[in-house]
Amino acid sequence: MSLTLEQVRRIADLARLEMPDAEAEATRVKLNGIFSLIEQMQAVDTSGVEPMSHPQELSQRLREDRVSESDRRDDYQRIAPQTESGLYLVPKVIE
């Protein structure tokens, strides 16, 4: 399997990455290199092996349902580019 230039542009677009044509082609070559590694791995017989969702064979530790955070809005807003009335301001987005 290999990617087309158009697919690379689509992935870049979804990730909000600006990608000039030359870079897109270089990225396509790199990604296809990864695909060839995957192809090699797919040659291994894995029938009967349950897919893992995490490389470590551990299970999630759970936290008790308790409020442990205090209000540190002033600290966080001091490093924000722009705030008003307690809100973080960002360039206007309406979907």
Place this chain on the structure above:
Amino acid sequence: MSRNDWEVVIGLEVHAQLTTASKIFSGASTAFGAEPNRQACAVDLALPGVLPVLNRGAVERAIRFGLAIDAKIAPRSVFARKNYFYPDLPKGYQISQFELPVVSGGSITIRVGEGDKAYEKSVQLTRAHLEEDAGKSLHEDFHGMSGIDLNRAGTPLLEIVSEPDMRSSAEAVAYARSLHALVRWIEICDGNMQEGSFRCDANVSVRKPGAPLGTRREIKNLNSFRFLQQAIEYEIQWQIDTLEDGGRIQQATVLFDPESGETRVMRTKEDAHDYRYFPDPDLLPVEISPNWIARVRTEMPELPQSMKRRFIENFGLSAYDATTLTASREIANFYQATVDAAGSELAKPCANWVMGELAGRANKADIDLNAVPITPAQLAGLVRRIGDNTISNNIARKVFEAMWNGEGGDGANAADRIIDAQGLRQVTDSGAIESLIDQVLAANQKSVEEFRAGKEKAFNALVGQAMKASRGQANPTQVNEILKRKLSE
């Protein structure tokens, strides 16, 4: 062609905010109504280097839901990243579940329609999974900028997905209402729709009966049962009109505008999100042991379906009464406690009083049943006095009103104290009733003559006079009997 030539297919996705004190992946508070961003901690803001830590309370609520709908609870379930960009989602992805949700399968029984036309139906559920809520964007009044409040970001949600089993807007609303009642019953969600604690998305399509499924459009974010009904009705008609005019339905996400009563397209399939789900490397698989499930099971309250069946079988209530009395846990518990105190032979009058006078009075005063100034024991004391003929139903209403206003004191004897203090005891001494009736007959000769001349109505007038003369306290059955006897003498 008309609406009847088409079959409607509806599936619902409901987002229920869970009642945990803290967020699903952070220790920030979930309390509603705080000042903007006072409950948004480093994890909720997605500051670099933070890691999510899963809240046991959120998982446990999902288990409760799974048990309540008789679903499969996954022994191992996985969190995944759902990637999209929006400023109220600062990580750039929502932590959700994709391949291995906590809950899969299960069903909910709904009751649709009223009276003779009412019918029951089972709606199958596809799955219910845990995820985090996003923050809120405010688009007005910030010099061309958007304001972001992340207090809601990270609030635990259970997304409950049904199979496309509903065939009308009425069925969809009945399902949404049943689900709403259930999540409140098992106390995993407060169900407050104004505050967005329970939000519905409806997938709607139409087809010719027997044909494959039509193309669906998804109506997003309906936050009242009325809007759910209106939006689906509009959408069905729009799809049928479009198809009958020779058009095609394009898969799309639409929004309902309550002002115009119309749905309008938000985005089509072409520009639909490609979420690129993958397992979140920050979270390990969640293991739910049989012991944990067993413990949660022992802590579950009796469920509405089981209580309803019991009310019908053990107390002889009608399906309608039993449904009304299990509409919420508050009314069900109040009723159960009243019957426990009054005795099950009085189950039917207890039902009438809880559904009628009590619920009506609470509604009028705009208070919840668990905040009414009358206890089940007090109400049971009142129903007993009707049962043993100490007072009539009419007088009982007077006693109820007095009790509501705090007269009579606490406990089962409150009704007795009011009856005695106000001298409301029913007169059952036939001698006393006879002399009362003699006076009434003497004073109403005209009615007596009319009755003897064949005018049946005059009899009721005489009963009324007799009841009035006794200030409502004469036993009505005895008044009827004695009056009949005297008039035929």
